[in-house]
Amino acid sequence: MRITEHPILSFKQGRRISFKLDGKTLPGCEGQTVAAALHAAGVSTYRKSPQLQRPRGFFCAIGKCSSCLMTVDGVPNVRVCITPLQEGMEVQSTPGKGCLPDEDPVPAWPWPEHYADRILETEVAIVGAGPAGLSAAVETTGLGAETIIIDENDRIGGQLIKQTHMFFGSKKQHAKVRGIDIAPLLLDQIEGSKARIMLGATVVGFYDDKVLAIVRGGEFFGLRAKKIIMASGASENMLAFQNCDLPGVYGAGAVQTLMNVYGIIPGNRVLMVGAGNIGLIVSYQLLQAGVEVAEVIEAAPRIGGYQVHAAKIRRAGVPISTGHTIEKALGTEKVEGAVVARVDESWDLIPGTQRELEVETICLAVGLSPTVELLFQAGCQSWYVPELGGHVVAHDENLETTVRGVYVTGDASGIEEASTAMLEGRLAGLCAAESLGKKAASGKREEIIDQIRELRAGPFGEKARRGKEKMSRETWSHVQQKR
Amino acid sequence: MSNKKGNILQAQELAKQIPAVERLKKGPVAIIECIEEIPCNPCVESCPQGAISMPGGLNAVPILDWEKCTGCGLCISACPGLAIFVVDLTEGREQARVALPYEFIPLPQKGERVVALDRQGNELGPAEVLRVQQGKRLDRTCIITIAVPREWALAARNIRRAER
Numbered sequence: 001m002r003i004t005e006h007p008i009l010s011f012k013q014g015r016r017i018s019f020k021l022d023g024k025t026l027p028g029c030e031g032q033t034v035a036a037a038l039h040a041a042g043v044s045t046y047r048k049s050p051q052l053q054r055p056r057g058f059f060c061a062i063g064k065c066s067s068c069l070m071t072v073d074g075v076p077n078v079r080v081c082i083t084p085l086q087e088g089m090e091v092q093s094t095p096g097k098g099c100l101p102d103e104d105p106v107p108a109w110p111w112p113e114h115y116a117d118r119i120l121e122t123e124v125a126i127v128g129a130g131p132a133g134l135s136a137a138v139e140t141t142g143l144g145a146e147t148i149i150i151d152e153n154d155r156i157g158g159q160l161i162k163q164t165h166m167f168f169g170s171k172k173q174h175a176k177v178r179g180i181d182i183a184p185l186l187l188d189q190i191e192g193s194k195a196r197i198m199l200g201a202t203v204v205g206f207y208d209d210k211v212l213a214i215v216r217g218g219e220f221f222g223l224r225a226k227k228i229i230m231a232s233g234a235s236e237n238m239l240a241f242q243n244c245d246l247p248g249v250y251g252a253g254a255v256q257t258l259m260n261v262y263g264i265i266p267g268n269r270v271l272m273v274g275a276g277n278i279g280l281i282v283s284y285q286l287l288q289a290g291v292e293v294a295e296v297i298e299a300a301p302r303i304g305g306y307q308v309h310a311a312k313i314r315r316a317g318v319p320i321s322t323g324h325t326i327e328k329a330l331g332t333e334k335v336e337g338a339v340v341a342r343v344d345e346s347w348d349l350i351p352g353t354q355r356e357l358e359v360e361t362i363c364l365a366v367g368l369s370p371t372v373e374l375l376f377q378a379g380c381q382s383w384y385v386p387e388l389g390g391h392v393v394a395h396d397e398n399l400e401t402t403v404r405g406v407y408v409t410g411d412a413s414g415i416e417e418a419s420t421a422m423l424e425g426r427l428a429g430l431c432a433a434e435s436l437g438k439k440a441a442s443g444k445r446e447e448i449i450d451q452i453r454e455l456r457a458g459p460f461g462e463k464a465r466r467g468k469e470k471m472s473r474e475t476w477s478h479v480q481q482k483r
Numbered sequence: 484m485s486n487k488k489g490n491i492l493q494a495q496e497l498a499k500q501i502p503a504v505e506r507l508k509k510g511p512v513a514i515i516e517c518i519e520e521i522p523c524n525p526c527v528e529s530c531p532q533g534a535i536s537m538p539g540g541l542n543a544v545p546i547l548d549w550e551k552c553t554g555c556g557l558c559i560s561a562c563p564g565l566a567i568f569v570v571d572l573t574e575g576r577e578q579a580r581v582a583l584p585y586e587f588i589p590l591p592q593k594g595e596r597v598v599a600l601d602r603q604g605n606e607l608g609p610a611e612v613l614r615v616q617q618g619k620r621l622d623r624t625c626i627i628t629i630a631v632p633r634e635w636a637l638a639a640r641n642i643r644r645a646e647r
């Protein structure tokens with residue numbers, strides 16, 4: 001299960017430690033998450049669903065779907081995919097919906113009187129330390145604004161930490177640099193004296209007067225900021241088919257995390273669902289990790305991703321079947337196979353075309369949805385714009401939302417790529433700092449906007465272009481109606 | 484966008500990327516198998532001869548000036564799409580040489596007999612590894628040069644190690 005040699009990555013194995021699963025001692029390594037250690041130990045089922053007793057494992061591996069809830073050291077419903085493994089940890093499958101222990105291992109929920117003295121203050125708060133959040137911090141700190149960056153992961157970089165391939169774009173957006181090498185470059189550009197990075201901290205609430213509620217290691221506190229930049233990224237989409245909830249059906253980002261961050265292969269033979277860029281890239285990365293990709297299927301009549309990405313896996317012999325969908329996953333406790341079939345022009349399954357594939361993992365690369373729940377709580381106006389990945393928050397050209405002083409950027413503002421996320425991050429950071437009275441070099445804002453325009457100018461940027469236009473139109477007509 | 488129905492670039496779609504026979508006979512030359520308008524341009528910046536251009540800007544399809552190209556291969560590992568190959572069909576040589584980007588392990592050794600694969604991953608037949616380039620500048624995208632029968636020069640795009 002463990003990757004010992006890799007053409008791009010070298011895995012430093014952490015100190016060997018042990019932990020307990022339902023009383024049984026299992027081996028693990030420092031630096032792993034509980035989910036990664038469980039997977040490495042061959043455990044894919046974490047609990048049973050409360051109603052139908054269906055087996056549940058992880059799906060997204062980035063803390064966004066709640067498929068991986070377990071009881072850890074007595075605390076029920078912990079997302080084990082983002083919980084760092086510790087020596088002697090007691091992990092149990094949560095029975096039913098889980099209930100809080102009598103003896104509360106976490107400090108009591110703070111009542112308002114305690115709350116007041118636990119509110120930190122800053123000029124700018126940035127939620128998310130992915131390419132968008134880090135780039136925003138480059139601008140805010142560069143212009144002298146005191147900035148706190150919060151991320152629930154235990155390392156910076158967001159999705160970048162698993163992208164072993166070289167990036168597209170131009171030199172200005174770090175083209176030809178591998179994704180994994182970009183976060184340190186961005187960190188270097190952040191003005192250290194003005195920045196604080198808070199890792200392993202989850203923002204769980206957005207309250208009036210721009211106060212963020214934060215949970216970190218069982219502690220709960222508030223953070224009041226003059227400006228808030230949401231760079232919370234996106235979550236992986238699910239696809240409905242028979243048995244789609246079986247452990248072994250994983251999101252593409254989860255497969256990437258397991259393989260490229262923790263050096264653990266998701267399974268020996270994989271079916272990839274979706275031939276957009278992510279499906280194609282992750283297929284290639286699976287091959288690099290020594291995993292067999294049985295087939296890539298895509299319901300649309302053509303490959304959605306770049307031809308150059310498709311060519312890389314085709315010349316390695318991986319078939320790409322367009323006009324195909326998955327009918328069901330096979331297996332009872334975990335995935336043992338899949339049934340795929342052809343679809344007609346209206347994407348309906350053509351009976352009699354079913355084929356069975358023997359696979360251990362079904363990887364879904366069927367799109368992402370912006371993570372915007374906190375902005376809904378903040379009262380930001382939102383629209384449904386399929387071109388941008390679903391529900392998005394209305395924002396103007398400076399990425400400011402309908403709640404003044406609150407900005408949205410990167411995948412959270414609409415699904416695109418890391419290159420646009422970095423530029424949008426810089427734009428939001430610059431505009432937030434300027435609205436605090438800091439002075440940016442003249443023409444810098446326009447230059448960033450021009451670069452974003454250039455990236456979106458081609459046929460592959462059309463969807464984002466259309467989406468952003470639609471979002472502005474909706475917002476504008478809404479504003480007019482209100483007047 | 485070109486025809487991408489499941490299968491990958493066919494020879495006819497690539498026709499524009501392939502130099503005339505006279506140029507091919509003169510010596511090594513790059514073949515850029517990137518024909519979509521994607522926002523990307525490291526190839527342009529990588530070429531010391533200024534042989535690659537994108538007149539329409541970042542989203543344009545790269546255009547190679549075959550007369551300027553020396554076949555040095557510097558662009559191969561600069562291309563994030565791993566879409567550039569250098570083909571050497573120098574007149575008079577018995578075999579053709581193909582230099583291709585390679586990001587798998589274990590790397591083949593110089594002199595090793597490998598299997599040449601085409602764009603769909605089908606086996607063409609045996610090939611000999613002439614050169615294995617790696618190093619810091621290549622940033623983990625190695626360049627493998629293989630010798631193949633001349634008629635495979637425009638088809639061989641990948642290798643498989645024979646023993647595995």
Ligand SMILES: Cc1cc2nc3c(=O)[nH]c(=O)nc-3n(C[C@H](O)[C@H](O)[C@H](O)COP(=O)(O)OP(=O)(O)OC[C@H]3O[C@@H](n4cnc5c(N)ncnc54)[C@H](O)[C@@H]3O)c2cc1C
Nearest residue numbers: 128130131132151152158159203232233410411417418419
């Ligand atoms: C498989 C794959 C391949 C890709 N390939 C490319 C490519 O080749 N080129 C390219 O340009 N782009 C690529 N992308 C897209 C790119 O990774 C994303 O567009 C980019 O990472 C978005 O950046 P972001 O900063 O908006 O979000 P993210 O990178 O997702 O970062 C968001 C961060 O916010 C944190 N966060 C979210 N909510 C909270 C909260 N409540 N509290 C605390 N922290 C929170 C998360 O932990 C995360 O670290 C790829 C994406 C995937 C999945």
Ligand code: SF4
Nearest residue numbers: 530552553555556558
């Ligand atoms: S092979 Fe050398 S000269 Fe030819 S295009 Fe590539 S970098 Fe330029």
Ligand code: SF4
Nearest residue numbers: 517523525526562564
């Ligand atoms: S660098 Fe490669 S993928 Fe990018 S435009 Fe040039 S040839 Fe195409």
Ligand code: FES
Nearest residue numbers: 059061065066081
């Ligand atoms: S939240 Fe852990 S797998 Fe999605």
